[in-house]
Amino acid sequence: MKFKRLRVCYPFKALSILTVCLALFACQKSADMADPLDSSAKNAVTSAEHPNIILVMTDDQGYGDFGMFNNPIVKTPKIEELASQSHRFTNFHVDPTCSPTRAALMSGKYSLRAGVWHTVMGRHMLSDKHDILPELLGDAGYNTAMIGKWHLGENYPFRPQDQGFKHVLSHGGGGVGQSPDYWENDQFDDTYFLNGKEKKYNGFATDVWFDEAIDFIKKQTNEEAPFFLYLSTNAPHIPWRAPEENIEPYRALGLNDDMAKFFGMITNIDDNIGRLRQAMRDEKIEDSTIFIFMTDNGSSMAAKSNGEPLTWIADDVKLEIEAKTGKKLNTLNNYMREGKASVYEGGHRVPFFIRWPNGKLTDPTDINDLAAHIDILPTLLDLAGIDSENLDTDGTSLVTVLREGISLPDRTMVVTNQRVLNPDPQRPYAVMQGNWRLVHAEHDGGEALFDLTTDPGQVNDISEQHPQRVIAMAKTYEQWWQHTTGKGTPTTRPIIGSEHENPSRLTGMDWLAPNTNQVPWWPGFGDDKWGNGHGWVGNEEKFMVSPWALNVAENGNYAITLYLHDIPANKVIPKSYAHLQLNGEATTMPIPPGATSVTFNVALDSGDIDIRAWFDHQSDESGLSKGLAAFYMYVEKLN
Missing domain, CATH: 3.40.720.10 (Alkaline Phosphatase, subunit A)
Structure with missing residues (x-):
């Protein structure tokens, strides 16, 4: 739980606890009072x-x-x-x-x-x-x-x-x-x-x-x-x-x-x-x-x-x-x-x-x-x-x-590009000290050193001329990695069944997929090459079924509705059965002809839950590996 700070009436300054208390007593002006x-x-x-x-x-x-x-x-x-x-x-x-x-x-x-x-x-x-x-x-x-x-x-x-x-x-x-x-x-x-x-x-x-x-x-x-x-x-x-x-x-x-x-x-x-x-x-x-x-x-x-x-x-x-x-x-x-x-x-x-x-x-x-x-x-x-x-x-x-x-004191900073499911210290990174750059650009590559003062385009690797600097900057990176990941990198889980958002609309962009190519992030709307034909719409069968990692706010009965496309699309599901897997346990329902959605009514306990959802022609969960994913899922806690 996040604890909020006391809100102090405006105008304000950096105050001691005693001063905050006095300010709270003093600040009695009514909200509807004329200013x-x-x-x-x-x-x-x-x-x-x-x-x-x-x-x-x-x-x-x-x-x-x-x-x-x-x-x-x-x-x-x-x-x-x-x-x-x-x-x-x-x-x-x-x-x-x-x-x-x-x-x-x-x-x-x-x-x-x-x-x-x-x-x-x-x-x-x-x-x-x-x-x-x-x-x-x-x-x-x-x-x-x-x-x-x-x-x-x-x-x-x-x-x-x-x-x-x-x-x-x-x-x-x-x-x-x-x-x-x-x-x-x-x-x-x-x-x-x-x-x-x-x-x-x-x-x-x-x-x-x-x-x-x-x-x-x-x-x-x-x-x-x-x-x-x-x-x-x-x-x-x-x-x-x-x-x-x-x-x-x-x-x-x-x-x-x-x-x-x-x-x-x-x-x-x-x-x-x-x-x-x-x-x-x-x-x-x-x-x-x-x-x-x-x-x-x-x-x-x-x-x-x-x-x-x-x-x-x-x-x-x-x-x-x-x-x-x-x-x-x-x-x-x-x-x-x-x-x-x-x-x-x-x-x-x-x-x-x-x-x-x-x-x-x-x-x-x-x-x-x-x-x-x-x-x-x-x-x-x-x-x-x-x-x-x-x-x-x-x-x-x-x-x-x-x-x-x-001027600021000399400092060392790091950037990295972690476009993977789990952080990896061998992913690309750059260590920066003033105009010096130690760059590890490829997962399986080595490190190159550049001095932007004379080489702004980072063309000439001068690591061999400065071996001690390379060692020192590489050591700094190791320390930085420990600082940023040493306490773990937990998965953030949307909360379903909360009074703050009910129902919740989940999309395939938030699947914990094995790689970026298996995430349906770009639908492909429009008439240029970054639009029509570029995204997942029309290529739905190429995506594997991956889980949503969620947290259930409260015990209760929930309606979980699956869609192939989002509600405004009114897209008919071209399969016979819908499957909902909750923490590894699957339930199957037939899909009525012409249906655009299928709703499962289930009892959920509070706590973390992983949900997979898909459509196919199998009457059991045996088709999970080749199923047609539900790209949209709406979850509502029922009264």
């Missing part, structure tokens, strides 16, 4: 010590996917303006894929220690045992909102509304249209989840997220308490789609369809950053707000193009683009090696901009100190005046850098 402060006075109070916080994070946008980082093609003027007014961390790192980065950001702990090392397979649920950023801010009096992509758990107690966010608008899964999302969402005129309830929206997904963010900001202007807004876009994650007006200028340059759509998504984000900042100015909160912009991992474009998207552009088109832009095309990945999912620099070094005009920060500048996602939580708590001295984190506050220009 004596007008809007401008409230903003002044917030500005002084307890700032609003807006954290914008884009998805799969790498360091090179910005106009100011050696990419003369993509248009990002609004983000470039923000960067020019911000402190810019040039040596900032995250995990190579999305869920681990989000878990580390929220918890202030390395993703392995936070318990999230994959994006599927039931390994992307952030345990409720951690004290995470929205909870800590909320307990200190902040209003909290999360908009866009969560990807840290679809069910209680892992949803954003279970983890400290009071207002939530989100899609399901890691990308719009993935299995946990509403059926057939394709980023245009979709149905999303507003505080857990389905709601239809008009327009492009990114525009919807920013519309909601602006509405939230306008409502918060009249609130006394400060707010924390976590705005996490799905763009430019695949499938690459954007409004046509954002795509067409890139097609006109001669780019292929994938590149035009990818850059179109980024330009759409840029336009919306401009809208958001204008709304902040209109509401007169820009100076009193900490504004952070970052991305969650390296470029998916670089990953799909083997590390350098420039290779996708034909020589004649390249010359034409250079003539039109007046700039030489040398790199579209800022000279970095590889992209998303890689432990080379292109997979995990990302831009990180932070701005707070009223925060007594030094003038905007580049900061070259080694920093990472795990530093965000302690930094924001520090800036907000919230005591985090006894908080268990792996990060460090960046405030001395921001306010005094004092």
